[in-house]
Amino acid sequence: MGKTMVGQYAAVAEALRRDITSGALAPGAWLPSEAQVMQIYGVSRYGAREAIKRLTGEGLIIVVDGKGSYVRARHDRAAHADLRGLRRETDAYGRVRYRDAEAEHWHPSEDPGRYRTTATMDLALSLGVPEHTPVFVYDRLLTHEDTPTPTLADGAGTPRRMIHRLYLPVSTCTGIPALTQDPFRTPDQLYTLLAEAGRELRWIEHVRATIPTPDDTTTLHIPTGLPVLITRRVGTDPDARPIAMEETRRSAENTQLSYLQTPTTE
Structure with missing residues (x-):
């Protein structure tokens, strides 16, 4: 064809992009196979792949290993709206209880991981502790109770997945017998125990989307080319001393996070 390699795949990509945006290739439609792209556009295998x-x-x-590629569906509204937040409740005996807004919809799919480690530089910066600080980690894989998310063009799918990790500095457990005996707790349990011990709690949450790690791609069933959504909720005392951090990871595909907001004077 007398074109450079870059020119080859750029022209093919533009032609397919035009078919997708015009609707000639509808959402869910399979693209021509690699061999068909080579034949239709007269390009090399490298050009088709690029x-x-x-x-x-x-x-x-979206690329499906062993099957091919299909057009990703576009939505004006996210199909999944996950409500984030904590509810503070007082029972009939005046005891404070905390409830995570997502807890009733996400459920463990396997036995949780429980281990002790030291804070890496990234974890230390996020949690607000010195690097190498000893921390307990309660690591869970959760699945959502809603309808499975389609992951193939034929509509087949699996339940949505989320990785939830609770990082608890060893120092937080000091003076709290229940945590000293068993530091591996759900957020609801941890915050309730801290409240019972007289700890005053505050939180700040950070959200970002990024390219998933290979482990995240496999564990969360994230198709190639789609981002992962990461939240980090950091709990502190009124003097900004770190108490714990929750991290969640889920596919950002067709998902939004919703927050209830209350005006503050700070």
């Missing part, structure tokens, strides 16, 4: 890779990176298509 064109598919570019469209995947743009979020226009």
Whole structure:
């Protein structure tokens, strides 16, 4: 064809992109196979692969290993709206209880991991403690109770997954017998125990979307080219001393996080 390699796959990507945006290739439709792309557009195997890779990176298509690529569905509204937040309740005996807004919808899919480690630089910066600080980790894989999310063009899918990790500095357990005996707790249990011990709690939450790690891609069933949504809720005392941090990871595909907000004077 007399074109450079870059020119080859750029032209193919543009042609397929035009078919997708015009609706000629509808959401869920399979793209031509690699061999068909080579034949239709007269390009090399490299050119066909690079064109598919570019469209995947743009979020226009999803690649399914061993099957091919299909057009990613577009939505004006997210299909999944996950409500984030904590509820503070007082029972009939005047005892304070905390409830995570997501807890009633996400359920463990396997036995949790329980281990002790030291804070890496990234974890230390997020948690607000010195690097190498000893921390307990309660690591869970959760699945959502809603309808499975389609992951293939034929509509087949699996329940949504979320990784939830609770990082608890060893120092937080000091003076609280229940935590000294068993530091591996759910957020509801941890915050309730801290409240019973007279600890005053505050939180700040950070949210970001990023490229998933290979482990996240496998564990969360995230298709190639789609981001992972990470939240980090950091609990502190009134003097900003760190108490604990929750981290969640879930596919950002067609998902939004919702927050109830109350005006503050701070």
